[in-house]
Amino acid sequence: MAVSALLASAIVAAALFASARPAAADFRLCNNTSSRVGIAVGYKDAEGWTTEGWWNLPARTCETVLKGNLVARYYYVYAIDYDRGGEWMGQAFMCTRDKEFTIRGIGDCLARGYDRSGFFEVDTGEQRAWTVQLTESSEQPVQKPSTTVNNPASTNPVIGAAPPLPPPAAPPKGSKTP
DSSP states (O other): HHHHHHHHHHHHHHHHHHHHOOOOOOOEEEOOOOEEEEEEEEEETTTTTEEEEEEEEEETEEEEEOOSOOOEEEEEEEEEEETOOOOOOOEEEHHHOSSSSEOOOOOOOTTOOOOEEEEEEEEOOOOOEEEEEEEEETTTOHHHHHEEEEEEEOOOOOOTOOOOOOOOOOOOOOOOOO
C-alpha cells in the first residue's frame, strides 16, 4: 500500500515538475486586427545586423518570432496588412524581399538585390521578453510590457499617437482653390 502511494506521489510530482516551466522570454508579435498581416523583424546580434521575414499572422493571433531571452534593447519591425492595405513602418531602413528571408547586413539593400523597407523601433527597455501589438487605429492600446502600433490602413501610421487626419476634401469641380 505504501509503495503504491509513494509511486502515485512520484508520478504526480513528475507531472507537476514537467508542467512547471519558467516564463517564456521571447519576442512576440500579436496581430490584433481583422486582417492577415505579414511581419519582418530586424535586430543586431554578436555577428551584426540581421533581418528576417515573413511571419504570416492570421487575424487576432500572436506568434513568437524570436525565441529565448532578448539579447538587445532595440528590435525593429515592419509589417504589411495583406487584406486592407497599409503597413506599420518607421525610419530605420533595412533589407527585405518578397519571399521568406534571412538577410545579414542592412547596407546597400538595392545593390544586393533586396528591397529597402522602413522598420519601426521597439525599445524593450532591456526586458527579457516583449510583445508588440499591431492594432487598427480605432482600437485602444494595451498595457506594457508591450508596444502597441496602430495601422490607419493604407496611410503611414503614427506610432504611439492618434491616427493622422484625413486629407482635406477636394474642391467641387469648377471652383478655385485658394
